[in-house]
Amino acid sequence: MKSDGKGKSYYGRYRRRSSRRKGWRAYLAPLFAVIAVLAVGLYFVGVSERESASATSSGPANTVGKPDERTAALPPLNLPSDDAPHASGMEWWYYNGILDATTGNRYAFHVAVFVANGLVKHTVMHVALTDLQTGRRFSGQSRTGGVPAKSIANGFDFNQDGWQVSSNGASHVVRAEFEGVSLALNLADSGQVVAHRAADSATPGLLDFGKSGISYYYSRPRMPTRGEINVAGRPIQVSGDVWFDHQWGDFDVLSFGWNWFALHLADGSDVMLYDLFDSDGRKVLTSGTVSTAKGSVPLKASEITLTPALKWTSPHTKITYVVEWNVKLPSGSYNIKPFVDDSEFDAHDTTANIYWEGPVKVSGSSEGQGFMELSGYDRLKAAPANRK
Template identity: 70%
Template structure:
């Protein structure tokens, strides 16, 4: 067991040369005693007993820690769906059969942390200030559960007039959260991400920048479902696992943004995502779109690819105040238009797209091309996350996330 190995590998180790060396040191200080005296033998025997007792106690603690960690990692909170491991589900079965065996999303109980697998709470939005300025932001909380639990927070704010971008990240062991029935309340330094159901709030302060937003939602949450999945709120990624996923695409936000000591009252629409499961994040990359359209509809699209760039699946959801409709792979055509190469990492990202949907064609362009987020200090990856403009059959705005391009770039470099 890895945890047991780590605990034991950091324990003081004794070898054949250590005991005589310590004995010689004591002997030189004591002077007259023979190395074979009864007193010396009793001393050695006592030391051996203490060493055995120490190692036995350490082994017992390690075993308890491992068992407790395994039990904790496998537990689900009461009244929340327990996610079966993808490995325990026959990959040859159809998605409808695999997902039908799992419990549906139960809100607001499932707003809370689940204690297993990978989980995140995510926000993005474009906000209008009373001063005439416009800001775009994203905030994310990631929790990696297992024998070692870690919580990571990412935040980025972009001034759309100047193109100036501010970003920060933090990581801590454990779950820095206050207990909230049917909700969440993550706190780390000057950051807070909290909510339950349609009422949520964001607080973040770093390097002369602060975000303070109160969010409300008057619509039902959108439970995403890939084509063929039997249960709303469940996505089946085949060999890469299964994920619960729901959104509140158009939360009304009000609050204050401060940049350079100058506060501004802001308002706008904010997209909220909550996703958790046993899916293998490291085996997949994705192009993800969260779009607010002028007719009041919201579009979520994702295209998954492997480390070699081969497409795994494409799906999405179109929603409005009346409900939501899942998009089948044949309903979506994503065409890359323009690639931007980061001057910081030399990673190329496809930042402009042409999207064909049953309702028409959308052209996606970034407000600010340089929207790369280097998360090397916290999650050891690099991704592109930024606001986009929508034109074409209908206008709009939203966010684009490009993840896994760092691994894709590395894989392609290895094959050159």
């Protein structure tokens, strides 16, 4: 999985370690998945009840014509200390980007660290790299009990199976080795921080998912990145702007799915769109943020129109995803389509779910590129195109 060195000695150790794990993984992985789902579910129920009661009792006085915000009862977003791990039910740190190589080729990647903190605490890492010239995709995943991280003030340092995802001050590091390829990236925290919020909310950095809970959520949309990837034994120097997300809270990720977009547009703006739906396909929340050098502006649900265009059915899992979208925003109309249709990530071994995650290109009122995530389609009873 993630690299703790290069060369034949690593792969020898990895093969021996992998062969020993195969026998017990077949038994333990499904068992851990069931235990984790039940544990986190019970945790969420208790926390949601306490949170609702707290928000009701300690929320600010109601202003005329405006209901109290549950989010206002929680501590405000506080950076840089909130870069560090929290004792919440669910938390993740996430990077994605399209990298330009000195050879002229282009590569896309995403890396995520998840920590589920219920009756059973565990840490999961997911990584994928796509060669945009050939469409070939490499992926890896790792899971362990507890939190394999060093304690860092105002940061984090996860080390698991030789992989590393860390932040210390203005410097971020991502290291991973999987399926014969590797990533070694250095990222600079020198850009804008975007604290997402609903358009009718006065609480930056928090989103209210209703009965599913409340989430802290902020992004660093453009982190200047340099480093090296290794494909087929060939080191390649790369650079580009990487999107970083950090999200945590006591929310139930099994109660909804989402269509999520993180877009870099050629006019210099950055767009995040979040379209949540329940297992019956009904809308839970549509939210978004447009960021420019002058600051960020939350989008109202009425200002966002997401229209499904083309679907793709996975030959591996038979799950159907909406992989192309037409999007209408106050700034214009856009078409979003994937570089590679087959960007499904089967995470059954680590998080008991399957999702679609991959790079996309943007055309229309402005050109651009970015990433799209489609999650919850494996639990969906009705097609997203039929949502009302």
